Structures are given as C-alpha cells and as structure tokens.
Amino acid sequence: MTEATNPSAWVIWGGFVLAFVFGAIANKSNFCTMGAISDVVNMSHWGRMRMWFLAMAVAIVGTTLLHTQGLIDLTKTIYTRPNVPWLSMLVGGGLFGVGMTIAGGCVNKNLVRVGAGSLRSVVVLVFVAISAYMTLKGLFGQWRASFLDPVALDLSAWGLAGQTLPQLVTKLTGMSGHAGAWLTAAVVSIGLLLFVLKDKRFRANNLQMVSGVVLGLLVVAAWYLTGHVGHGENPDTMEIVYFATNTRTLESFSFVAPTAFGLELLMLWTDKSLLLTFGIASAMGVVLGSMAYALSAGQFRWEGFASVEDLRTQLFGAVLMGFGGVTALGCTVGQGLSGVSTLAMGSFLVLGSITAGAVATMQYQNR
Template identity: 35%
Template sequence: MESSTQLVILAGLVIGLIYGAVGLLSGFCLMSSMRGWLAQGDGRLVRTYALAMAVAIAASQLLAGSGMADLGKSIYLQQSFSVPVLFLGGLLFGYGMVLSNGCGSRALVLLGRGNLRSFVVVIVLAIAAQMTLKGLIAPARIALVQASQITVNANSLPSLLAAFGAAEATSRALATSAIVVALILFAFAHPSFRRSPGQVAAGVIVGLLVTGGWFVTGFLGADEFNPVPVTSLTFVAPIADSLQYAMLSTGLTPNFGVATVAGVFAGSLITALATRRFQLEGYSSPRHMLRSAGGAALMGVGGVMAFGCSIGQGLTGLSTLALGSFVAVAGILLGTAAGLRGSLRVQPLAVA
C-alpha cells in the first residue's frame, strides 16, 4: 500500500479507538438520546448529540471553506438523489434501531463491553447491508432510486442560498451559523446538561472526530495518483465491508471505514477492561433475539437506502449541510420516534 493510504488507515484506527472509548464512557447514542428525551423525560443525552452535531457542522464547514477538504467529493453532496428512498431508508433504520436497542456504532461499543446481543446485531446488520449494497436486494434498491431520483442545481443549504445571489463564502457562513447557534442554544438551555462536563466533553469530542475523518480522507488522503474516498464516521457500509474483509482479507484491502470499525471495538474493549465494565451478557429469550436480529436487518437495509446511519447521516452527512442528509435524518428521527411512542411503539423486554 502507498504511504498515504497507510496513513489514512492508521488515522481511521485512532479515530475509532477514541470514539469507542468515548461512546462507552458517555453512552453516546441517538436511540438512547431519543428514548431518554421522549420516554423517560431525561434530555441530557439528546443535548450531547445536538452539541456533537453543532461541532461537526461548524468544524467541517470551516475545513471545507479553507480548502483543506473537498466535501463535494463525498457521497452526500450528489446532484442526483432520491428523496423517497432516502426518507424510507431513514424510517427503516430508525425503527430498526429501537428494535435492536441501538445503532450499529452503539452495537460495536457494547460488543467491546461483552454484550453478546450486539454480536448478533453486528453480524445481521452486516449481512443485510451487503445484500442491499451488492446482493439480492440491490436490484430492487437501484430500481427504486432510478425511478424516483431527481437532479438539482442546489444540493446543500449553502448552494441553495447561493442560488438566490449570495456569495459562496457568505452562504456557507450564514447556513452554518444559523444551524450551529440553534443547536448550541438547544444543548445548553438544559440545566442538567450544563452541569454534566462529561457529556459536554463527549459532544465536543465526537463532533471533532467527524471533522477529523474529513481531514484524514480529504487532505491526508488527497493523493492524485492513489486517492482515497472522501468520507468520515459512518458505520453501516463499513460494518458490512469489515465482515467481508474478515472472510476474504487476502483478496481485499482495508480502508478508512474498516479501520474505524476495528478501532471502535478495540477502544471500547480496552476501556471496558480498564474500568472493569466488561461483562458478558446475552439474550433473555428467543423472542428477544428474534426482535433484535429483525431490527438489525432493518438497519442494514435502511442504512444503505439512506446512505448512512444515525452517525453517518445524523452527524457526518449533516456536517456537509447536504439537503439529502436532512431528508434521511428526518426519516431516522421519525422512525425512532414511532418505535418509542404511539401505536407502533416497541414494548420493552426484560434483559437478563
């Protein structure tokens, strides 16, 4: 491998290690955040997520504005995209996240802590995602996208503002400032969150890790002879790629996503052992396992359709201010809310 590729892989591993440690210590997870806010009346974790989003957007847009990373080369800022498929994928992912009691990144973190339920979630999610990317479900997904995709001149909030005559730098600054200020006000308006320095730190660190991913792949990996895909933290496709790499490593090469997945697991495992949080856990019943696996399958299918998960779209995608990411995140939030409240609410099961 070329030195730039090796550097990207090493940096991805480090980013994953940090995310795994922070995720275990803080409980960082969109599903847990939404559950605490909607079902339990505890809004601290959702503020952590909002702060991470604000930091990711502000720092990533600063990086893009300085020319250090071309976010336009990412999968999120495409001129053509399917609003129905993005939204439907988000719905499936959000509801599956509730069924499985966490997203793909959270499953990796919990697996490092000894949660064997998460092992099932990771494997099933990987298989379902690979089937949707390249397998049996792929033709149906591609047909849906081709039948419903639209081509737009403005594919992000800054470009939408620029279409009304504003300069590119001004449009970027206005869009970024408005969203970041709103998210920070929402986060720090909560007294319990302000009194939780650990949660504040977690939000800042995760947001910076997203920006770090853009810097690593967009700047350090910008080799004109051997470029790497411009990407950052996301987990559905990388978990699928990691399973494939584990089985066929002699015919494949690792990438940033695979390194990140390995890092998250390792970071959580090291932290769990160091803090004596490691404990083997399993399913309470066959029904529990079936529901968890079903949720993982929905996350695998939905995450591919939505071009990302609660991290891949909820933080990384939104950090580009892509219009398609707002559509996907709306679907994820609605699917999660439906699983937590209302007639489609997923009833809690006792965990052994």
C-alpha cells in the same frame, strides 16, 4: 513508496486511532442516538439528545472551516451530490429508525457493546453486515436500484451544483460560496448551541459537554484525514485519488456499509483485490476503544440473548438496519453527524426519517 509515506496507511491507521477515541468516549458517556430519542419520548429527558446536538454543531463548524479554507472539497462527498434520491432516504431512514429501536441501538451502539462484552451485539452486527451487503450488491440491492433510487430529485436542473444548504443560499441570495457556507453554518450551529446550552443541568454535566465537543471534533478530524491527508496522486496511475476509502472519495465516520465490507474482507481474505479501508478500520477502532474503556473501568461483562424472542426481535432489527442504512446512505452517525456536518439537505431528510421511525416504533411499543 514506503509504509511511512503511504497515504493509505495514514488513512487506515489514522481512522483506527480516531475511532478508538470515539468508541471509548461513546462508551463512557453512554452516547447513543436511539437512547437519546428514547429518553425524550419515554422520560422527557433531553440530556443525551443535547450531547448529540452539541456534536452536530461542532462538526458543522469544523467541517465548514476545513472546506472554506480549501483543505477538503465537500462537493466530492456522497452526501452533497445534486441528485437527491428522496424516496430511498425516506424509506431507508425510516426502516433504520425502526430497526435500531427494536434492536436496542444503532450500529455504532452495537459496536460499542461488542467492545464491552456483548455477544448479542456480535450476532446483530453479523446480520447487519449480511443485510447491508445484500442491499449493496445482492437481492435487496436489486429492489433498491429498481424501485427506490430512481425516484429522485435532480437539483442540477435548477442550476444547483449540489444539495447543500449553503449552495441553495448562494443561489437564492447571490452571495459568494464562502459567505453562504458560513451564514448557513452559523444559523444552524448557533440554533443548535442555543438549544443545547439553555439547559442548566446539561451545562453542569461536564462529561456530556466534553463528550459532545470531542465527538464532533473527531468527525471533523476524519474529514481532514480522508479529504486532505489521503488525497493525492496515485503513483501507479498518476491520477489524483482519495486513498483507502470504500466510496473512493473523502469520508468521515459511518458504520453500516463498513460492517458489510469488513465481513466481506474476512470471508475473502485471500482475494488481493479486497483491501483494508478507512471505514473498516474505524469500525474496528470503535470496538477496541470501547473495550479499552470497559476493561479500565471494570465494566466489561459477557452478555447474551435473554430469550428466543429477544433473538428473533434483535435479528429482525438488524436486517432493517442493514437495508435502511445502505438505502439511506448512512446511519445515525453516517448521516446524523458526518452527513449533517456537510449541511446536505438529504442528510437532514434522513435524520428526520430515522427519528420518525424510532419515535413511531417506541410509541407503538408503549401502547
């Protein structure tokens, strides 16, 4: 198989290109989930929150279209499985929300900051990666697997093949799977769009409007890349597989676990069992896309820690983000955009717990 026809190469390089655009847009538009929540809590300003909701709505519609047209199979994602580890999602999401608040931004925001010259964010991401890896395979992982993950809800016991809202609607109403998917997607996305577009100031903000749409489309494109372009027969084993993804199934953007896998790859580069993947390439793409925009706009600035106290706080937040992101199966992008685009109930649960953790931390800081 030549490099040009190798599905792994298409997935890796395609993920890099998509994430490059994601990083550039996130930098230019100041896209930041923690910042959006902070704007609402501290200033009652909903501009960045509306941009995030707009990206969600676009991602939901686009992902539903791909699934109902048979271009991808969302039932294979890690988000839609019938087993719902609700305690892990609540605890992991809440701790991630606390961590991103005291660290001044989520993992995606820190990737963007690295591209803009933040050495502080380099250190934060290293500790996120270490904590995430410990939660995947190390000491934190033993705690997660022993105490949190076993507390789960098995929806298959109630006749549900997965945990998505469309599957629940289909079960309750008896309508077809495609009809249930479009009904649910329409209700959620139209509700989001009505909230987003009712604000005149936001409608007049072309940067945030366009950025929200494009970010949502990039999530959809990532699903298509890993779930369609990267789905095929492995010439070595003759099995149908998803190429170049860490989860061995289709993926869209998520940045906590990929930082851990990226650090592992760098440390064990000569280990031929470790390969570059979509997740690692997408994390690199966000950094370089942000850097390209920062350099072109004259905004690249070297930045370090303000004080030892700042260092201590940032590192504590990084550890919480690494543990929380893996435990909750995703971050503000991994669950808040990619997971939500599948309409998985667990993704909405994680999104709520991340928001609650962030809001509680902000209110505590304010007091």
